[in-house]
Amino acid sequence: MNNIIVCIKQVPDPHLISKIKIDEEGRIDRRGILGVLNPLDKNALEEALKIKERFGGEITVLSMGPPQAIEVCRDALAFGADESILICDRCLSGSDTLATSYVLACAISKIKFEIVLCGNETIDSGTGQVPPQLAEFLCIPHITGVRKIEFLDESTVEAESKMESNIRIVRARVPVLIGVAKGINDPHIPSAYDIMNAFKKEIIQLDIKDIGADADRVGSLGSPTYVERVIPMEQKREGLISGDLDEVAMEAVNRLKRFL
Amino acid sequence: MREVWTFAEEREGVIRETSLELLSCGREIAEKLNCDLATVLLTGNGKEYEKLISRGSDKVYLAEDSCLKLYQSDIYADIVANLAVRYKPEVFLFSHMGVGADLAASVAARLKTGLSSHVFKLDVDKKGLRCYVPGFGGNVFVIRSQTKPQMATIMRGSYKKAKKIDGREGEIIPVEFGAYKVVKSRIFERSETLKVVKEKESEPLESSDVVVGVGLGACEEEIFKLAEELATLLGASMGGSRPAVDEGFIEERFLIGQSGKIISPKIHIALGISGSTQYMMGVQNSEFILAINKDRDAQIFKFCDIGIVGDLIDVLPRLIDEICEG
Numbered sequence: 001m002n003n004i005i006v007c008i009k010q011v012p013d014p015h016l017i018s019k020i021k022i023d024e025e026g027r028i029d030r031r032g033i034l035g036v037l038n039p040l041d042k043n044a045l046e047e048a049l050k051i052k053e054r055f056g057g058e059i060t061v062l063s064m065g066p067p068q069a070i071e072v073c074r075d076a077l078a079f080g081a082d083e084s085i086l087i088c089d090r091c092l093s094g095s096d097t098l099a100t101s102y103v104l105a106c107a108i109s110k111i112k113f114e115i116v117l118c119g120n121e122t123i124d125s126g127t128g129q130v131p132p133q134l135a136e137f138l139c140i141p142h143i144t145g146v147r148k149i150e151f152l153d154e155s156t157v158e159a160e161s162k163m164e165s166n167i168r169i170v171r172a173r174v175p176v177l178i179g180v181a182k183g184i185n186d187p188h189i190p191s192a193y194d195i196m197n198a199f200k201k202e203i204i205q206l207d208i209k210d211i212g213a214d215a216d217r218v219g220s221l222g223s224p225t226y227v228e229r230v231i232p233m234e235q236k237r238e239g240l241i242s243g244d245l246d247e248v249a250m251e252a253v254n255r256l257k258r259f260l
Numbered sequence: 261m262r263e264v265w266t267f268a269e270e271r272e273g274v275i276r277e278t279s280l281e282l283l284s285c286g287r288e289i290a291e292k293l294n295c296d297l298a299t300v301l302l303t304g305n306g307k308e309y310e311k312l313i314s315r316g317s318d319k320v321y322l323a324e325d326s327c328l329k330l331y332q333s334d335i336y337a338d339i340v341a342n343l344a345v346r347y348k349p350e351v352f353l354f355s356h357m358g359v360g361a362d363l364a365a366s367v368a369a370r371l372k373t374g375l376s377s378h379v380f381k382l383d384v385d386k387k388g389l390r391c392y393v394p395g396f397g398g399n400v401f402v403i404r405s406q407t408k409p410q411m412a413t414i415m416r417g418s419y420k421k422a423k424k425i426d427g428r429e430g431e432i433i434p435v436e437f438g439a440y441k442v443v444k445s446r447i448f449e450r451s452e453t454l455k456v457v458k459e460k461e462s463e464p465l466e467s468s469d470v471v472v473g474v475g476l477g478a479c480e481e482e483i484f485k486l487a488e489e490l491a492t493l494l495g496a497s498m499g500g501s502r503p504a505v506d507e508g509f510i511e512e513r514f515l516i517g518q519s520g521k522i523i524s525p526k527i528h529i530a531l532g533i534s535g536s537t538q539y540m541m542g543v544q545n546s547e548f549i550l551a552i553n554k555d556r557d558a559q560i561f562k563f564c565d566i567g568i569v570g571d572l573i574d575v576l577p578r579l580i581d582e583i584c585e586g
Binding site for chain 1: 271330331333334337357358359361362365366368369370372373374375376377378390394395396399400401402403404405406407449450451452453454455456457458459469470494502503505506512518519526527537538540547548549550561562563564565566567568569570574575578579581582583586
């Protein structure tokens with residue numbers, strides 16, 4: 001095993017995500033909202049550790065993000081990654097999934113790898129499009145929604161891909177991309193020692209020139225999709241009742257009973 | 261004649277309901293764009309394409325081979341992308357289910373075109389599709405794409421199943437499979453779906469008249485017990501939000517919302533639910549929504565028929581008593 005690649009993303013803290021304010025142009029006010037490692041990415045990292053334990057190799061983590069995303073690159077090192085890379089460049093801003101997948105592919109194609117692991121989706125945009133699109137740009141097969149990976153040998157993988165109430169059993173040869181889903185494993189919690197050590201390692205920072213990406217295929221320039229507007233969700237009901245708890249409970253149950 | 265395309269999925273040899281919902285959506289867009297409606301179907305064998313025509317497709321691009329019976333990501337993406345390159349549809353719609361979402365993303369990458377995901381409402385104007393998708397903060401994002409085909413994955417339940425029209429006729433365009441027979445083994449060497457296995461059924465949420473939804477605010481042992489009591493009293497199924505699943509109170513298969521179950525019960529009771537757009541997507545079709553949350557400013561209070569601001573530990577016992585008395 002040469003390299004096990006894990007792609008990660010910094011996302012708003014899920015506990016605070018409903019409090020994020022967005023202006024009319026779709027610009028997000030992330031002030032006061034901490035950035036954290038996308039939850040499923042932890043599962044991806046944990047899976048990478050399991051593979052390394054069995055077959056050796058190096059875990060290389062990549063993230064495309066703004067300068068503060070360096071924090072999750074650091075988290076990945078504490079998690080057990082051998083190398084952590086942040087792809088950061090002003091012109092990457094406004095990238096949709098197509099542009100993001102292209103950028104990640106440019107960086108990854110310079111590395112010799114057998115497997116790429118990603119969280120199946122992120123908690124912010126949640127499109128789930130990057131894993132399949134990244135695989136396409138890398139010209140490798142992909143399996144998404146994976147709840148179990150089994151390596152039959154060092155170059156053959158059998159995975160359980162969850163699709164609604166069915167499970168697809170897929171066999172694939174490396175190099176392959178896997179989008180991991182919840183329940184695939186139980187990510188460990190890095191110790192204080194791991195975290196301290198992570199600060200001693202260097203995080204590699206690359207810009208678009210370093211990865212050899214075309215300027216017109218990244219950022220808003222390279223993104224066919226864009227947010228035109230942000231509108232509040234249609235409010236179809238507005239039924240706040242107040243008053244004494246007994247009265248309120250009675251009113252609520254009376255209304256409920258009409259439907260039972 | 262320009263075309264709007266939909267992709268139809270089969271499950272165990274039968275066209276899925278979501279593919280019929282997609283036909284309604286496709287028909288609406290096709291009318292607005294003055295286009296024909298066509299559907300792409302990859303199948304093991306069978307006459308399911310007739311169903312598509314009777315429910316609105318003017319044309320079915322049909323690829324038929326035993327190896328297509330199960331979803332094979334590489335071959336499917338290859339066939340579908342090549343069809344799109346050859347026939348150049350204006351719009352290409354998929355259902356946002358497991359296969360649809362995965363395939364749409366691969367095809368969009370191959371075509372280097374934009375894809376809007378999780379669309380619950382679709383409209384069209386001079387610039388192209390207007391895709392309404394849930395965003396965070398209780399907002400809706402309107403997404404545009406600048407390339408063709410304009411692609412989108414549509415959320416289940418967003419459109420009603422297209423109605424059958426007796427005697428409707430349409431064209432079948434068979435997809436030449438000869439070339440694939442040659443490279444099939446090479447493609448399957450790279451990746452192959454071996455089989456599909458049924459999982460534990462978690463239909464209870466979708467088929468229940470009453471559903472109790474548990475959010476982060478109810479993720480506490482005592483409160484959760486009360487929630488279960490309420491559910492039992494009302495004969496309700498229980499589901500929860502993503503945070504409730506993450507906290508371990510609700511199993512993943514009972515997740516309600518955009519990335520979980522979309523439900524339309526008679527009654528939905530939201531306990532400690534903030535009312536995020538993602539969650540509301542899952543329950544907005546409920547006939548009656550009762551919400552309890554101790555945060556007066558919680559989004560949920562904009563989307564419920566009755567909202568009670570209060571601590572669940574106080575409100576739930578009161579509600580339970582009131583129901584028992586009646």
